[in-house]
Amino acid sequence: MHTMAVHLTTGWPLLAAAAALAVVVALVVLILIAVRRARRRAEAAASPDPATPAGAPAGADQLGGSADTRSPGTAPRGQSPVGAPRGQSLGREVPTRTPGAGAQPAPRTAPDPPAIGPADRLAIGDAAPAADEPVPVTERRWSEIDMRELAAASRQLARPVLRGVVTGGSGEPLADAVLTVINVAGGQAGNARTGADGGYQLTMPAEGGYVVIARGLNHEPHAATVEVHGVLTTCDIRLASSAGLTGTVADPDGSPVAGATVILTNTSGAVVSALRSNAHGGYGVTDLTPGLYTVTATAPEREPMALLVDVPPTGIARQDVTFAPRTLTLAGTTRHSDGRPLADIRVSVVDSSGTEVATTYSDAAGRYEFAGLRPGHYTVAASGYPLVSTPLDAIGRVEDHDIRLGYAGSPATTATVDEEYAQ
Template sequence: MTTAVPAGVREAAPDPAPPMSHKEILEALSGLLLGMFVAILSSTVVSNALPTIIAELHADETTYTWVITSVLLATTISTPLWGKLADLVSKKVLVQLGLIIYIIGSAIAGLSQNPGMLIGARVIQGLGAGGLTALAQVIMAAIISPRERGRYSGYLGAVFALATIGGPLIGGVIVDTSWLGWRWCFYVGVPFAVIALIVLQKTLHVPVLKREVKIDWTGAFLITASVSLLLVWVSFAGNKYDWLSWQTGAMVGGAVVLALLFLLVEARAREPIVPLRLFRSSAISLAVAASMFVGIAMFGATTFLSQYFQLARGETPTMAGVMTLPMILGLALSSTIAGQIITRTGRWKIFLVVGGLFLTAGFGLMATLRYDTDYWLLAVYMFCIGVGVGMTMQNLVLSVQNQVRPEELGAASSVVAFFRTLGGAIGVSALGAVLGNRVMHYMEEGLTKLGLKGHAAGDGTIPQLSKLPAPIRTVVESSYGHGVGDVFMYAAPFALVALIIILFIKEIPLRTSNAEPVVAAGVEERASAPGRHAQRDTVVAESNGHAMGAFTGEDTATFGGGTAVAARAEGGSGIRGFITGSDGVPVGHATLTLIDVRGHQLGRAVTQADGSYDLWTPGGGTYVLIASAGDHDPQVATLAVGDQPLDFDLVLSGSGKLTGTVLGAGGAPVPEAMVVVTDVRGEVVSTGVTDPAGGFGFAGIVAGVYTLTVSAEGHRPTAAPVEVGTGQTRQDIQLLPAAQVRGTIRVKDGGPLADARVTILDAAGNVVGSATTGVDGEYAFADLTGGQYTVVASGYPPVANTITLNGRGDEPYDVWLGHAD
């Protein structure tokens, strides 16, 4: 076994901290989960109150959309900033800062006097909630291994479910309680936030990583401006101006230009808000894309359920919250159960696929929604959506976290949350515009049928059903019921796209420790650079963990057939070098496989004609390199790779060849004999059949000790140990003829005897075999050598007779049993 450690690698990869116990993790997560509860509550507690809030502030559907979109947009933009800060400063301080910002935003929202003030306060709330959402994932990733993270993600899902269940109910009760009013929907989260601050201070202890802070403010501004411009266009298109107009061209064109500038800035930024290098992995890119489409469908469609229950079915805010329970139940069950199973098995893709199916089916079924749809059907549809959300949302984050290094967990987690929330903001804004348009269309049709064509357009404000005449109220309920159904119809394709993307994500088994090397799926392999292998600098080589010395220039260290040389080169980490035979000749078309210390494959390469190879590694760490080629023994080496590429040359020795001849007792060849080669573990290495001359041959046998087993018709099988070297090894096998004794056990009147017990003993009295006769009284013993045997038959009083076999085929021998006369 070979170990090559580049200089300085020990400083780059410090020993990981010991894993925390289940109790310690729960104590650390207690305040964090409470903070997450606050962040989720800030959105859900308002959901059922929004129709009342917007009606009392005399706002329209666009304002309703922007009260939600503003939070999502602020959360979207702030999430990667929080995530980047988490890679640079204390995560504990950041969580507490997020809670304080949330408290300030909640207080201002409760004091709002107009829609503009409310939207501004919601932006502040979103900034705080973005920090809590991003940092919860980051801190969990920092203190819990990916394999165990599925279990605790289930707890996070349960908290999500609790806040999602309790929020609408609390909000509905507050709105329906006359002495409280809707303003308390914003105040109610403040006590929970204060408690979370105190608990976090006492229980959360996360290692602090200190380095120079460099925040990409330019990137944050550009992405904010680009998304905001796009959402403003979606909100007012078709209302303030036509979809095809100069305003559309200016806004969409401006958003595209700002997005391109954002990508340019991110490519050059020292600490980018969205690290573009993460997207080198197709698995990460696909997971991020799937998260965005899940966000579009999930936020975009479910946001308007409260309007459906209150404006299409005439329910109170409290009942509107109660009626969404099937969806929350599905979310809670699926996230918790899936998390537990993922922790036990390490497999997560099946849950993403099943979740995508449920999500797509749920949205498709909800497209049939009308104001008079039976509630039990609606409950089934919502349960499907809840199951889909519970299986996809957290596990998409988990799949990305499993493929990045510990120092990138913050940025990676935040990128997923960023695009999911960005999708949510786009979905809410776009589908909100769809809802407003469809409701107006259906109301025009309904009012026209009532002969109220002049009042069809209305002023766009959200109505208060209790103040409407019965005929008009029915038209409004029908319009909102049909309109919300259309929203789900438009959301279903986004869920389907997310499912299709999930199908292409390559599953990488979850690591059991954050210290394990990262498996990167779908990373584009680097092309081999000619001559780069010759840039030899300094190497520190170790064998069995002991330092062997330093080598410079062209010096090399050789252990067990491998030569390790550390190299400096431009670019990221990697392993490269040459594969040669023991005679120094390059070995072309040799196969190299790179795995981590747990046996998971990371990469694969084939050597060029000159024996050169180049393998990409996901980062510094310990890896195992396996090289194999035809007619050569495979070699394996353990390599410690740092931040610079490692040059590693391997020498493959020629593999052994096993040949021989199978002969009979008289020296005659035995054709069509079965020859089996097994290793010391009993595993079959190779099999074959002898040719007409009795010969056999096996190439590519690795040097070692094997068992050669030969069998042929009419002969006794035999086995012999054989030691194969690097050259040709010959082992001839001689087979002895197989004698067989057979006969019938009969009673004295001549009839066959069934169920008689027949035992055959050799000359030394050892039992060679035993049998029980059938209805025909027959028995048989095969594969016997020549010599003296004793046949004992019982059923009546036993009879023992001695027979002599000549070793040449069948020997008939019948036995008569019966009582003595």
């Protein structure tokens, strides 16, 4: 079972920092708007008014000035334009008086209001430009781009962040692991790769439940659910290696050995795993880093067995362990019938088929020893005096198997067997 540690942490300092940054963004927006208005005023003041003739006195474009603000061709009240007959004005006919005709004088017509240019419009209440005076395209585009970037930055600050570390089975960080985040509807919400330290960070579209899928080189993929809340959410993921080792522990005849201890060590000598074989002699180790390992198996009444195995990057390697045939040691003392130890006595071991398996001679203290005997039924014989033989069932280490020798008329020989099982 893969494990994963999911920690949900909301950082209040980060919330305060985000709020402060939002205030800064708002101030920048206000400054940009003020700069934009000042720029428009400067451009309007610098451009000439097409309705004002060249050489007109200063202040002619302001309302309430002393200069004549009427458009060209408009004569003062009671006067005709230059070159026009009296009683006519440019653009309209005025009835003239005819003496003696009794005609009524024509009502006075108010003069046309003075023309107001773009600069006047900006000066009066800072009104927006008229429809016939569009804002320059470049200025409008730059303003729109600035606003879009500021809005995008504000939205980015408000989005939650998901981050964490991806590690292997032994806790080592996994670089270049691939992560994919999907929402509850199955749509992709983001993807990323881990860095050299195994860390990753994703900006999530919104808070809520997501599924994080992680996959690393030579590791089994893993999926986990996470609830994203607040500004920051932490999700650490542990990936199990796809490499492993399995096998069985058996005796030389092939019978399984249950309860055998199997120890796995790496090239540094550190114990990676220690377990016991099951009822069928089987064992298995998963989540291994590829490389060389030493498999050591031990069991009661058996010599330890150690083997070298190479675990590939992917897949499960197999290494069976078979104990060497068990061997026993037989030792004892050759004695005279009166109990005195006898030296230089020939002692031999004969198996159940009558075959002499081993032969030795007793030392000065009468001691003899046979090593490397396999479990079975044997006969121990000593010569130098009249032959004396005694049966022996060797199933463990035998330390004291004494043999008494004598001649005719001596007390009857006796055989004492003291068996001690080696652990």
